[in-house]
Amino acid sequence: MSYKKASEINEKIGWRDITPGCNIYEGGTSVTVETGDWRTMKPVINWDKCKQCLLCAPVCPDMSIPVTAEGKRGEFDYFFCKGCGICSKACPFGAIEMVKDEK
Amino acid sequence: MSYNLKENLMREERLAGGHRMCAGCGSPIAIRTVLRQLEPGDKAVVTGATSCMEVSTFMYPYTAWKESFIHNAFENAAATCSGVETAYRALKKQGKLDDTYKFIAFGGDGGTYDIGFQSLSGAMERGHDMVYVCYDNEAYMNTGIQRSSSTPRFADTTTTPQGSVIPGKIQNKKDLTKIMVAHGIPYVAQTTFIGNFKDICEKAHKAIYTPGAAFLNVMAPCPRGWRYPSEDMMKVCKAAVETCVWPLFEVVEGKYYLSYEPKNKLPVEEYLKMQGRFAHMFKPGNEWMIEAFQQEVDRRWENLLALCNL
Numbered sequence: 001m002s003y004k005k006a007s008e009i010n011e012k013i014g015w016r017d018i019t020p021g022c023n024i025y026e027g028g029t030s031v032t033v034e035t036g037d038w039r040t041m042k043p044v045i046n047w048d049k050c051k052q053c054l055l056c057a058p059v060c061p062d063m064s065i066p067v068t069a070e071g072k073r074g075e076f077d078y079f080f081c082k083g084c085g086i087c088s089k090a091c092p093f094g095a096i097e098m099v100k101d102e103k
Numbered sequence: 104m105s106y107n108l109k110e111n112l113m114r115e116e117r118l119a120g121g122h123r124m125c126a127g128c129g130s131p132i133a134i135r136t137v138l139r140q141l142e143p144g145d146k147a148v149v150t151g152a153t154s155c156m157e158v159s160t161f162m163y164p165y166t167a168w169k170e171s172f173i174h175n176a177f178e179n180a181a182a183t184c185s186g187v188e189t190a191y192r193a194l195k196k197q198g199k200l201d202d203t204y205k206f207i208a209f210g211g212d213g214g215t216y217d218i219g220f221q222s223l224s225g226a227m228e229r230g231h232d233m234v235y236v237c238y239d240n241e242a243y244m245n246t247g248i249q250r251s252s253s254t255p256r257f258a259d260t261t262t263t264p265q266g267s268v269i270p271g272k273i274q275n276k277k278d279l280t281k282i283m284v285a286h287g288i289p290y291v292a293q294t295t296f297i298g299n300f301k302d303i304c305e306k307a308h309k310a311i312y313t314p315g316a317a318f319l320n321v322m323a324p325c326p327r328g329w330r331y332p333s334e335d336m337m338k339v340c341k342a343a344v345e346t347c348v349w350p351l352f353e354v355v356e357g358k359y360y361l362s363y364e365p366k367n368k369l370p371v372e373e374y375l376k377m378q379g380r381f382a383h384m385f386k387p388g389n390e391w392m393i394e395a396f397q398q399e400v401d402r403r404w405e406n407l408l409a410l411c412n413l
């Protein structure tokens with residue numbers, strides 16, 4: 001039985017070394033996948049306008065608006081954010097602007 | 104405990120980033136919100152029906168699920184979940200397991216209203232202690248926007264193309280939530296993403312922690328298939344609720360409760376006009392389509408009000 005970690009499994013692995021049944025033995029292994037590079041528009045927060053109402057945090061499909069242990073809205077996680085703009089429209093205070101993402 | 108957005112958001116995030124669903128997809132919002140309602144310390148076993156959600160969150164060896172996740176096939180998420188729940192009860196009885204696990208099945212509308220319907224119906228009838236969550240985006244999105252029995256009448260899909268032959272989908276949407284109520288299970292609810300997420304969070308918590316079988320139907324828009332700009336998700340959800348196209352209600356032990364009654368029920372155009380899949384309904388000569396759509400929404404809304412004794 002092979003209990004390989006996700007990080008040891010890639011396109012070159014042979015069938016003998018793959019995990020049985022294509023099981024994955026750890027949770028949340030997708031965190032190494034950068035989906036931020038899909039983005040064409042980028043959300044930018046204006047902290048002066050942010051009232052910490054947190055209404056933008058639950059609407060994100062990509063877990064890119066963290067809420068800290070103190071209950072404060074954190075900075076965007078641009079590693080995952082795909083730039084959908086839902087948060088920007090959900091902010092009642094116009095604190096999130098969508099700008100062209102120059103890479 | 105009464106709902107508090109901040110407290111709710113400070114809980115553990117149980118879905119990881121790096122999944123491959125489209126930008127602005129409603130499905131991961133439904134999943135992360137439902138999973139956040141697990142009490143801290145409780146674990147879950149999740150089963151998923153083949154769908155956009157499944158293929159994009161569970162791409163070997165990358166899983167976005169922090170909980171145990173099983174993909175079996177398209178048609179048997181509920182059966183798989185019910186089997187694991189039964190094994191868990193047996194192990195608990197034998198004293199071989201201490202942790203508390205909750206059992207949650209997720210499926211798209213294709214996997215729920217159509218192809219997984221018999222396994223869902225069976226699992227609910229047998230009364231397993233589980234919740235089945237349908238994220239309803241009203242078509243088979245993963246394979247290219249084919250109509251399902253959840254697709255509303257007149258929607259333009261790749262298998263119901265609107266034109267001179269047909270006006271989009273010919274049949275009305277199946278009312279699955281009421282069919283689940285007819286199973287006589289202790290908890291059934293219909294919800295979507297509104298404001299501070301109180302409605303969906305409270306319903307998901309009840310669904311998970313009501314002993315026995317529960318069913319949650321979450322309208323989860325698909326910007327790709329519905330053809331609206333992805334940033335408008337919350338506007339689309341609000342319009343669905345304010346026009347009574349997607350009423351919010353719950354049914355506890357067979358008793359209906361309306362969760363929200365719009366002060367001014369808006370005409371269905373306010374919802375339809377946002378989405379490309381309904382654009383042809385606004386062409387001259389097609390006014391009858393909007394009238395027919397309105398009539399069906401009104402009929403179902405009146406029926407729901409009567410069931411709620413309102």
Ligand SMILES: Cc1ncc(C[n+]2csc(CCOP(=O)(O)OP(=O)(O)O)c2C)c(N)n1
Nearest residue numbers: 153154155177211212213214242243244245
């Ligand atoms: C038995 C079977 N038939 C067909 C398919 C192909 N298939 C995979 S996903 C999918 C569409 C799923 O639609 P839905 O359940 O509504 O989820 P969505 O993709 O819309 O989120 C289809 C037809 C399959 N995987 N298995």
Ligand code: SF4
Nearest residue numbers: 060081082084085087
């Ligand atoms: S733009 Fe979309 S993905 Fe990015 S943080 Fe806002 S809601 Fe999340």
Ligand code: SF4
Nearest residue numbers: 050051053054056091
């Ligand atoms: S919705 Fe706007 S004001 Fe509220 S926390 Fe988010 S960015 Fe700040």
Ligand code: SF4
Nearest residue numbers: 124125128155325327
């Ligand atoms: S096609 Fe629709 S349902 Fe599928 S991932 Fe994209 S937005 Fe989500």
Ligand SMILES: [Mg+2]
Nearest residue numbers: 211212242244
């Ligand atoms: Mg679907």
